[in-house]
Each structure stands twice: as structure tokens, then as C-alpha cells.
Amino acid sequence: MIKFNTDKKMAILENFYLTKQVFKLSIGDTITITLKNLEEDLKKRMQEYTGVIIAKNKSSINTSIIVRKDFYNIGVEKHFLLHSPKIESIKILKFAKVRRAKLYYLRTLKGKRSRLKQIFKKN
Secondary structure, eight states: OOOOOHHHHHHHHHHHHOOSOOOOOOTTOEEEEEEEOSSOSSSOOEEEEEEEEEEEEOOGGGOEEEEEEEETTEEEEEEEETTOTTEEEEEEEEEEEOSOSOOGGGGTOOGGGGOOEEEOOOO
């Protein structure tokens, strides 16, 4: 019987695919994610998605965030893997003060009630 050491192989794969960019993202931040379209090789088309981070899951290569934005009074949530080759850049637009690890309660709020208290940081 052949035994495979999967832990070592997974560590090698994770080190190969981990991106070198380190993003200091926290819950409640308003960000803009620029995605590149990998399917179209001839046309380099970038797509931007702006919203509030409502959740973050950390697990090495599978680190992901959920970003929420309101589009014509309809809430749209999108799930992004941070080490994906599709992500070109992430820009933090605003910082917010929140007291929860997950902001799922924003799904039920509308209008002014869904605003978060903004923090102004010095660079």
C-alpha cells in the first residue's frame, strides 16, 4: 500500500499559489476590488466592484471576504477569494467602526439605518 504525505503536498501547493500582496482588510471597510477577466485573452477588461466587507474567513489559501453593496435598493453580495489570480488590486476607500465580527444584520436594514460610523485614519 502506498502512503501519500498530503500535508507536505498541500503546503507546497499553498506556497505556490499564495499571492505576495498582503491586504489589511477589516470588517466594515468600504473597498473597491478590481478584477481582471481571465477568459478574454485578447481584450484586457477590468471590472470594479465597490462595497462594504460584511464577513471575512481566514484559512491560508482559502481566505475569503463577502462584500455587500446596494444596487437600486436591492442588496447584492459577492464572495471573493483573496488569493485568486483574478484580483488585480484592492483599494480601501473608507474605514468604519463596528463591534461585530460578521455584519449580517445589514441585510435587513435599509436606507440611512444601514450606514456605518466612519473612522478617519491618518496615513
